[in-house]
Amino acid sequence: MKKNQKFLVAGIIIVVAIIYLVFMGVKESGVYFMTVAELKADHSRLAGEGVRISGTVIDGSIEDDVRNLNLNFNIKDEDGPDSSFVRVTYKDVKPDSFKPDVQVILEGKYDAANNLFKATTLLVKCPSRYEGEVPPPDYKPGSKVDAVEGIKNAD
Amino acid sequence: MLTDLGRISLILALPMAVYVIAASIIGIKKKDLRFVVSARRGIYAIFFLVGFASFTLFNAFIIDDFSLKYVAAYSERSQNIHYKISAFWGGNEGSLLFWLLGLTIFSALMAFQNRKEKNHRFIPYTYVVLMIIACFFLVLTTYTTNAFVHLPPDYIPPDGRGLNPMLQTYAMTIHPPALLWGYVGFSIPFAFAIAALISRELDAVWIKKTRRWTLFAWTILGAGNILGAWWAYDELGWGGFWAWDPVENASFMPWLLATAYLHSVMIQERRNMLKVWNMFLIIVIFSLTIFGTFLVRSGVLQSVHDFGVSEMGPYFIVFMAIMAIISFGLLFYRFDDLRSTNNQLESFISRESTFLLNNLILLGLAFATFWGTMFPLISELFTGNKITVGPPFFAQVNTPLFLTLLIITGICPLIGWRKASVDNLKKNFILPTLIMVITIILLLASGMRHVYAILSFSFSAFVLVTIGMEYYRGIRARKKLKGEGPLKALAMLLLKQRRRYGGYVVHIGIVLLFIGATGSTVFVKENAKSLRKGESMKIGQYTLTYDDIKAREKPSYYAVVVFLSVFKDGIKVDTIEPEKRWYNKFPEEPTSEVALKRSLKEDLFVLLAGLERDGTITVKGIINPLINWMWIGGIVAVIGGLYLLLPEGRRKKGSSNV
Known part of the structure; x- marks a missing residue:
């Protein structure tokens, strides 16, 4: 050779x-990447395997048990009806940017019988995060945040 | 208005670039140097036109000219001056202009460097290639993503919105320009490669002429990646530094291939081999830099951190397709000229073959990363189902490749060119192998059972010993020959044989990076807990106690700070203060300021993750062993790279070729 x-x-x-x-x-x-509608229609294909889904957090559905780090909420497809939702449970720290109506990407397993998605990762997708916006001409900055009751100033 | 002049200046640059292309081609065809000289002046002119346009935009940021939409969107009056400047590349429009600015600066520098070059016909062709790239970015920055859009007079806000607070860190002032100009830097060797293909001057001249450009681009692209990792770790608050996100991968892939290219061109320089391979690599690298610029802005892939979706996608796709077809077409057309007939590889045990292996592994890493990044698209295209792969995929596939690469880094310098003798191998390998085995035994004895970690640490020991031996031998030889003391000998080695011993500095940096990355990915400990005042939580041997909570009001933000006592093995060692901030202009997006207790052994990373109105907090604590070695390694590698870039000054011919 x-x-x-x-x-x-x-x-x-x-x-x-x-x-x-x-x-x-x-x-x-x-892992499959599905929308909420696809997950509900097609979950049999997963056969207990993990899946990644994306959806919008439904306003008013959030139950946040901070003491036990247990976050529960419903998500739907962005353009889907509120009635077609999946209940999500996530037992970890809530990301800063998590709030109603944001888009989230979740990874975890789907329990179809209870319509419950046990998420192991929760990412908030925020396409406008680094995208600048022009403030309106009458914009007044500095609506003061009132985060904690009876808090003293440090300096 | 100054910015209007800037805009006009940018618009004028496009016909000028077309002129340079035409003049270069006429100059080549008519063999008339006057046209080439005129084309070169055209390149200088474009640099001034684009430079002036960029200056007016910088100036608009500095004087708070909020009549410019871009300035109003990314800056505000109270912003620090360096954040005002870095807001230039904070958005899509500005970052593309910055790309173009880099390209025009580098093109002008290159043209100036080679102004007296009359022996090589390929120089004017490089003008053509560079100006075609410039035309593309000029079209984008003048027509599709114009940074000079004015707001209607009624809509001019009294103050801008300001740069996103997450981007207001030092790492983020340097990371984007390093990355962007790292990308741009590869346009120069690419232009030379294409010029060599067209002109059929296919020896190593184009490689020698661009060696420093390649090294420059490689170094700052590497620095950009490290800074991105540093920023993610310091600012994003998830405790890691690399998530294999599409945006990160986009800048990692060209860097991997550039690393391969830096090594494989040495074989062409020395042995006149691998000509096709080097051409192939530089074309792919260039394509990946454009692809990376595109991916960040396209919205094609789900990424947590990208620019908004914009409509420039089709432009990029068409440009990438045209460039790829022309480049690979040329490569195919010149294939017979490129094939080296007289030289061939002689032995598996030779410097050449370790370089080849290094190239294959790096190509494999880039391919695996590309495949994993694009898999959602690929799978959807072929099966109709979108399937994603996450960090586990990259860990599984890339880790064995990285480890192979690491050990080659150690083996390579020990093996001579062409063919190594058995004696030589014995002499060189005994000590490093011994140390490697001892490291493995010590790690096993200390209870470590993670196979990859053990391999990573022991391979690192192997590589460090081989590099140490190289320095030792060099110093000893100088001592014998010139009677120099060890320190002087070391300095002289670094000065006189820069490519070799400076290169080892880069290797040391990379090894330290491996050590840091291994420690902080394999041995991470974390814990999250909700705490009321006075309560404690444990992470590893640390205990954190929640002592107090206070507010801090600053001009641009409002912060809540919590004070936590840190106990290590029961003894109080520190108080740390993680905080959460609400910037006045981004009250909807609180950001977390991580508290870090750094040491060379490990970082204690504490995040104020949650905050209730009654003062209950959620704390996430992470122990990241050895992570600071990553940053140290990164700095060492970048310093090594910059050192290799320094002008060589007066030096006797031939002394650099070791």
Whole structure:
């Protein structure tokens, strides 16, 4: 075998190994990405596997038990009806930007019988986050936040 | 108005760029140097036109000219001067203009560097390539994403909205320009590569001429990535530094391939081999820089941090397609010229083959990262189902590749070019292998069972020992030959054989980065708890006690600060003050200021995650072992890269070729 051919064979072995790694990676950690409607219609396909979903947090549905770090809320598709929702439960710290009507991306498992989504990760998608907006001409800055009752100033 | 002049100046740059392209081509065809000289002056002129336009925008930020929509959207009166300046690249329009500014500066510098170059026909072709890229960005910045839009007089606000508070950090002032100009920097070697292909001057001249440009782009793109990681860790408050988000991956992929390219061009320089491969790499790198610029703004992929969706997508796709077709078409067309006939690889055990392996692994990393990033699109296209892969995919696939890369970093310098002898191998490998084995035994004895972590740490030990040996030998040789003391010998090594010993400095930085990344991803401990005043929580050997809560009123924000006592093994060691801020202009988006207790061993990272009206707080604490070695490693690598960039000054010929 010529030397260059030897190198070619070695190279091909490495390339195949890398492709195999990628293939196994996708197979083992790939999850479906669904909308709320797709999840409700198609959950049988998941067979208990994890799934990633996105949706809008429905105003008025948030129950936040801070003491036990237990956040519950409903989500729906952005353009879907309020009636088609999934109940989400998330037992971790609530992100700063979490509030009614934001878009969230969740990962976790869906319990179809109880229409309950047990989320392990919660990301708030905020497309306007770094997008500047021009304030209106009559804009008055500094609506003071009243965060905590009876709090004293530090300095 | 000054900004109107700026806008006009930008509009004029486009026909000027077209002129440069035409003059260069005429100059080449008619073999008339006067046209080439005129084209070069045209490039200088474009630099002045775009430079002036950018200056007027900078100025608008500094003088608070809120009649400009872009300024009103990203700046405010009370903003610090350096945040006013960095607001320039805070948004889509400005960051594209900044891209263009970089390109015109680099093009002018390149043209100036090579102004006396008459031996190589390919120089005018580089003008053509660079100005085609410039035309694309000129069209974008003048027509689709114009930063110079004025607000109607009735709508001019008394004050701007201000830069998003999350972006008001030092890392964020430097991260975007480093990344953007890192991207832009690769346009120069790309232009030379295409010029070499067209002119058929396919030896290593174009590579030598662009070596420093490549290194420059590689260094600042790397610095940009590290700063992004630093910012994510310090500011975003989730405790990590890298999430394999599409936006992060977009800037990581060209850097990986540029690392491969920096190594593979050495083989072309020395052995006149791998010509096709190097062409292929630089074309892909350039494509990825445009792709990265595009991905951040496209809204194509779900990312947590991107610009808003804009309508420039089709422009980018068409531009990328055209550039890729032309470049790869040329590569194919010149394929026979590029194939090196006389040289071939001689042995598996040679410097060349370790470089090849390094290239394959880096390409594999870039491919895996690309595949994982694009998989939602790919799967939807072929199966109709959107399937995503997250951080677990990248951890699973990239970790073994990274580890292979790490060990090659150690092996490579020990093996000579062409073919290494068995004696040479024995002599070189005994000590590092011994230290590696001892490291493994010590780690196992200390109770560590994580295979990848053990490999990472012991490989790091191996690499550091090999680098140490290299320095030791160099110093010893100088001592013998010139009778220099060890410190002077070290300094002389770094001065006289910069490429080799400076390169090792970069390697040391990368190894430290590996150590930090391993520690802070594998051995993280975290705990979150809701606390009332006086209550405590545990993380690792630390205990945090909630002592007090107070408010801080500042001109631009209102903050709530909580005071937590830190006990380590029962002894009070510190008081930390994580806070939550409500900026006046962004009251809907509170931001968290993390409290960090840094040390070389570990960081204690404490986040005020939640806050109730009755003063109950939620605290999240994370212990990140070794994470500061990441930043130290990053700094060392960047310093090494910058050192390699310094002008070489007067030096005897040939002394640099080791």
